[in-house]
Amino acid sequence: MEFQLPDFDLRVMMPEIFLFLWALVVITFDLSTKRRSGAAVAYLAMFGLVITGILLAVAGTGAGFGAMFFNDAASIFFKVIFLGAAFMAIGSSFGLLRQKIQHHRGEFFGLILLSTVGMMFLASSNELLSLYIGLELTTIPLFVCAAFFKDNRLSVEAGIKYLIIGAFSSALLLYGLSLLYGLSGTTDLLQMRINIATTHLNFREIGMLPMISVIMLVAGLGFKLALPPFHQWAPDVYEGSPTPIAAFLSVGSKAAGLIAFAKIMINGLQVFYDQVMAPSDWGILVAVIASAAMIWGNVAAIRQANIKRMLAYSSIAQAGYIMIGMVALNELGMAAVSFYMFTYLFANMGAFAVVAIFEDTTGSTQISSYNGLAKTSPFHAASMSVFLLSLAGIPPLAGFFAKYYVFASAIKMAGAADDKSWLYWLVGVGLLTSVFALYYYANIIKTMYFTTDESPYRLSVASPGSAMVLIGLIGVLLFGLYPTPILEFAAGIPEALGVVVP
Amino acid sequence: MLSSLIFIPLAGMILVMLLPKNAKSAIRWTAVGASIPPLVLSFWLTYEFFVNHASSAAMAFVEGPYEWIPLLNVQYYLGADGISVPLLALTGLLSTISLVASFGIENRVKEYFAFFLLLEAGMMGVFVALDFFLFYIFWEVMLVPMYFLIGIWGGPRKEYAAIKFFLYTLFGSIFMLVAILILYFTSEPHTLNMMELIQSGSALPHTLQLVCFVFFFIAFAIKVPVWPFHTWLPDAHVEAPTAVSVILAGVLLKMGTYGMLRISWPMFPEAVRYFSFWIALLGVIAIIYGALVSMAQKDLKKLVAYSSVSHMGYCMLALGAVTSVQAITGCMFQMISHGLITGALFLLVGVLYDRAHTREIAVFGGLGSKLPVYAGIMVFFSMASLGLPGMSGFVSEFMIFVGSFGALNKVLVGIAVLGVVLGAAYMLRMVQNVFLGEFNLSKWGGLTEINLREVITVAPLMVFTLWIGLYPKPLNELMAATMEHLVTLMAR
Incomplete structure (x- = not known):
């Protein structure tokens, strides 16, 4: 059997790679100025986002890494939203720099950029595993950001709450995804679509399993999107987090949840959107x-x-x-x-x-x-x-x-x-x-x-x-x-x- | 041409916003200046329409349709016909008058006049838009300045009145939005063009016509307001500053009936015929109810507000008489006449309130001896309001009664005629209590006579009230072809 290397087309991934490196640059810059970087570090982060936006335009559409990484109209559109949200969140943080964030400025902005990288990967992934990793990379930096005011009870509460809810919802999501893998035999969304479509009528005979999978997925993603009854964390977390982080959560993170939802439920499971498939509809x-x-x-x-x-x-x-x-x-x-x-x-x-x-x-x-x-x-x-x-x-x-x-x-x-x-x-x-x-x-x-x-x-x-x-x-x-x-x-x-x- | 009716006030708004906050008189005159071109233009359009376009029911002064959002077939499409042209002139006239009447506003002058000009742009837009999306935008755009105008410069309960007005109207609008979307997706090819939808509307299935009609009716009925949707009106009127009340009564209420004549009536003829009795019944209830409630009012402004409910009831009665050109023309006359008369009454109540700081009917008496000019003008408009022959109110009410008597249930129209008597009762009672009787010199001795600026604001309204009352023929001819066409559309 001949082993074929996947096609590593780095061109389409250029913006993500750049932004990831830039996040490290931002952190290093803060360290190298002995943490006295002031507003410059925020400007640096915003500059990086602008460059990423330009790279996004340059990279254009295409696929890389086999079928795992896609740049299509949907992913580019959402990436623009992520970059815009990160840009405006950082732009609203200058007031914090003067008062509340005297230390760890590099980390604060670096983490926002890393979270943005996660969102961008998420929007481009066409496969369950990389999608999941993208989702985690989106949320984990935000746990830290939410709790960034270490001395403030509400902020710490927000961070912990978001962490626990985030972990819980990820577990639900992962469980749903694993069931989906078991049902379709693939993690590739396009392949899954085909596999399910060819045998979709059999799914009714499988019984509960597709339904449980759908419920787990909706619940897991529902937490990310703060949809009732999985929304209770949102007001507390928004209240306690630094305001720019709350803003970023409400726009960037929500958009990430949406594109994840669309990828799994539409790209993968559109066949289930049908009364024939009840109760898995x-x-x-x-x-x-x-x-x-x-x-x-x-x-x-x-x-x-x-x-x-x-x-x-x-x-x-x-x-x-x-x-x-x-x-x-x-x-x-x-x-x-x-x-x-x-x-x-x-x-x-x-x-x-x-x-x-x-x-x-x-x-x-x-x-x-x-x-x-x-x-x-x-x-x-x-x-x-x-x-x-x-x-x-x-x-x-x-x-x-x-x-x-x-x-x-x-x-x-x-x-x-x-x-x-x-x-x-x-x-x-x-x-x-x-x-x-x-x-x-x-x-x-x-x-x-x-x-x-x-x-x-x-x-x-x-x-x-x-x-x-x-x-x-x-x-x-x-x-x-x-x-x-x-x-x-x-x-x-x-x-x-x-x-x-x- | 029609675009400039919308965009000149908008430009004026921007200009006002650029002026320094303390240059109060510059702001005032800029605002009035920005409202003059639309005023002149709207009257010129009326004249031009009368001379060149009155013989046909087609849209005149058409602009577009230009593509605006091609993906959803949204167009920029303006036009005016016999229904909209007189209302444009009314809007232009009342806007300028209200702006002049607002010179007494001393608090946050810049914001006030900016919002007022935005309001004027929105009102003009509603009367000329021929694309549903555009219509909806103008319809809603007006709510925002109105909300601020009532909420900032209003009376003691202004916050309550402002949000009540906003929520009520928005509640109605969402029904309209659904109906618009349903019409859009049922039309083939999909269109938001009102003219095309009017042509194809009668072909809609029966139930769909009924549903869309009811949805539009809710939106328009809240604006008119038709009983039982009227409860926002007294609150908004009582709390609003004088000039805003004038616009509210003179123009905003007309948008409800305008929407019916422009959209729901010609578009869903089957539904209109199906509901005609009930529409007329709602009209009669409004006439009687509004008049009875007016009689019980202690507050002068509230009395005029409830009289609006009653007078707009005549419009609804006429709208129920779908087969009668005369009744529908009467409805148009009533809209214009009510705009002139009630606008003037609100101005005059404002004049008194500015001096006496109260509007309670019972505390006055014998003002006629102290303020003869003011009393004379007020009595003139009271007579016009109760339908004295020779003034516009009589002409419109007469046309409505004659037209609907032939077309509708005769008992119903008979009851409606009682409204005229009741109207005379509450108006005369008000005149009697305020202007006749004993004058309390110690309390009201300091009241000053109506000043020149205030006379100038009401004088044009007097002229038009008399003109329409004595010689309604030109106005009738202006609309005749459009009205004929409307009735044939409704007979489909």
Whole structure:
């Protein structure tokens, strides 16, 4: 038997390799300046992300390492989101450098970069093992980052909680993956798709096993995406973590979970998305979870007094909206999910950037302390309002367009296939809960604007954090009014993920 | 041309935002200046339409359709016909008047005028958009400045009123969004073009027509507001600053009925005929209920607010009479007439409130002797509101009654006519309590007469109220062809 070396095409992996090395450079730089590097280390990390973005454009699409590493429309799109999230998270961290992170700066930014590398591998992997490794590389650095304020009880709690939940969910996921391997005899997603498709009717006779596998996978990924009932960690972790890390968790980590979900459930298990496959049909299962996310996330957010907890619940609800596109498995669905995630990047990172600046200036994360902010810091208050209205889905902001696209994909699917009419209900839940959502988003706007008091705080406009706010603002406005280029790129994603339109 | 109606106020908004915060009078005049071109343009468009386009029901001044988001067939497509042109003129007029009436705002002037101009852009956009997506965007865009205008510059319960308005309208809008998406995916090829959907709408299956109709109806009915969706209105009106109340009553309420005439009525003729009795019934309930509640009000502004519920009820009654050109034309007349009269009444209530700092009817009395000019103008508009012949309210109500009497259940219309009597009752009671009787010199001796700026704001409204009341023919001719066409569409 002739042994064939796989085709090591390093070109497609160039961005990942570069970013990995750059993370080490960032850490070494901090060490070599005897840990007095100051803001330079953050700029260095951001510079690395920009270079990675350029390399990503240069590397283009293609496959490497046999079939294990793919760069297609889906992975490139999500990699851009990861890089953007990391860039904006680091950009919002400058305030921390002055006060809370006096030591281990290199590690802080290095770990963010390493986590980004993990996400990028995840988005490119087409095989269960490397996918799992990518997922672990994504989360493990974030455990450390969440607990970065060693002296702060909440931060340590956040780190430990995230670690335990993360380990638990990884175990569930791994168990699901091993069952999947047992059922299909392969770890390669494309091969798995073929193997399952050829024998998929037999799966009903196997009985419980496919169902258990699907449940484990949905639960494991549900933890990563903070979907109910696996969401309880999110508010505590967001509250305790450094704000830029909470932002990165809510966007980068969520996008990573989404692409992992799409790879396993769509690329591998699309055949299960069918009533014939009941009870292993994951469509209805995910739809129920998504409804729970929208209802519970939006209702619980109303009662929050802490803005980070409120944004945590809001991001739980947003994940619910995103999952509508995921279960509307047609030529629009995944494109809508990707576009949603892209607009969410700007709106949510922007909102967190304002929260970070506010926290650095005032030390508070209470919503009540935003009272009268519009008078002293009009730029930040107005930007925050725009981000919140975008999250609420008010046109002509980008968030509205994303919601529209997601709902459109679901309604199209519901009308096209008779056994998918439950999608109408999902859309109904989504729309009704978006009215609740407006209430708590508007509540913050009310606090900032409607009072006659003047806030005692004045946020600085000339800071890197404010530049991140500006980036978010431009993104939300620009892609709301002219989404076409992004939409056209995203339109290729369902095909890249192998979505078969019924 | 129509685009500039939208984009000149937007440019004005940006200009206002660039001015320094303390340059209050510069901000005010810039805002008014930015509203003049749309005002002039909208009147010129009305004239141009009257001269050149009134004979046909086709869309005039069309722009587009230009591709905007080709992937989802979203187009930038504007046009105006006999339904929208008069409403554009109304919007232009009331916007400028409201901006002038807002000169008394001293607090956060820059934000106020910026939001106001954004509001104007949104309102103009709703009346000219012919693409569903565009329509929806303008429909929602208006909510945001309105939320801020009520919430920042409103009365004691402003926060409650602002969020209630926002949530109510958004709740309605989501139904509209679903209906739009359903229409989009059932049309072949998929389109969001309203004109095409109107053509193909009557071919939709019966149940689908009913569902879409009901969804649109919820959205529009909340805006009108039709009883029982009206509860946001008194709160919003009472708390809103004067000029915002004017816009709210004069333009925003008309968007509900405009949406019905532009979208749901011609698009789902079968459903309209199916529901026509119930629509008219809702209208009659609103007429009677609004009038009765008005009678019980102690607050002057609340009285005018509930009278709006009653007056918009006439529109709904007319909309129930789908086969009658006269009734539908009456509905348009009522929309315009109500915009003029109620707008003026809110302005006048604001004038009194600015001086007396109260709006409670019972505390006044005999103001007619102290403020003769003010009293005269107020009585003029009260008479217009109760439908005195010679003023616009009479013409519209008369047309509605004549038209719907032939087309609808006669008992129903008979009950609706009672609304006129009730209207006279609450208006006259108000006039009596505020302007007649004994004058309390020690308490109100310091009240000053209405000033020139305030007279200038209401004077054009008086002129148009009288013009339409005495010589409605031009307005009728302006819309005649469009109305005929509308009724034929609904008879499909």
